[in-house]
Amino acid sequence: MEIPEGSGLEKYLKDFESKGNIKDFIKPVFEEIMLFLKKKLLITFHDIILTKCYRSKDFDRICLEEGITGEYPLAIIIHSRSFSIPDRIAVDLQRMGTYAKSFVFNFILVVMEELIHSACPLKTELEVGAIMFPLAEEFMGIKLSDDFKKMSENMRT
Numbered sequence: 842m843e844i845p846e847g848s849g850l851e852k853y854l855k856d857f858e859s860k861g862n863i864k865d866f867i868k869p870v871f872e873e874i875m876l877f878l879k880k881k882l883l884i885t886f887h888d889i890i891l892t893k894c895y896r897s898k899d900f901d902r903i904c905l906e907e908g909i910t911g912e913y914p915l916a917i918i919i920h921s922r923s924f925s926i927p928d929r930i931a932v933d934l935q936r937m938g939t940y941a942k943s944f945v946f947n948f949i950l951v952v953m954e955e956l957i958h959s960a961c962p963l964k965t966e967l968e969v970g971a972i973m974f975p976l977a978e979e980f981m982g983i984k985l986s987d988d989f990k991k992m993s994e995n996m997r998t
């Protein structure tokens with residue numbers, strides 16, 4: 842994947858490298874993605890808790906509790922059934938990639954997807970994908986190939 846100069850992806854990659862740890866990187870990016878989606882889609886969000894799983898085994902346990910079978914995705918959303926309880930997004934940080942580039946790319950993409958699920962709980966995977974891909978491209982300043990979109994469509998939950 843090419844990283845265009847001056848793109849959002851380049852900015853976040855530099856940010857990640859300068860922070861030197863995942864924890865400090867995640868929170869501001871999560872908030873910026875949320876703000877971006879609010880502006881672009883004119884949506885509001887339910888309260889959301891981000892559960893950061895630094896080890897895949899912690900993430901897998903959550904998937905198991907949620908009854909998810911088959912290959913686990915990189916993130917899941919657990920929709921709250923009450924307004925007083927926040928939605929919960931769990932992310933598998935370990936499987937997002939060893940390289941900074943893949944980690945940053947995957948993190949932005951899956952967080953964006955789960956946030957759209959949170960704001961639009963009735964939309965299907967296909968509908969969420971159709972909303973997400975152009976916004977992810979805009980946010981990161983890159984072009985996602987059709988092959989990538991198709992592949993990712995099959996993996997998403």
Ligand SMILES: [Zn+2]
Pocket residue numbers: 954955958966969997998
């Ligand atoms: Zn999804």
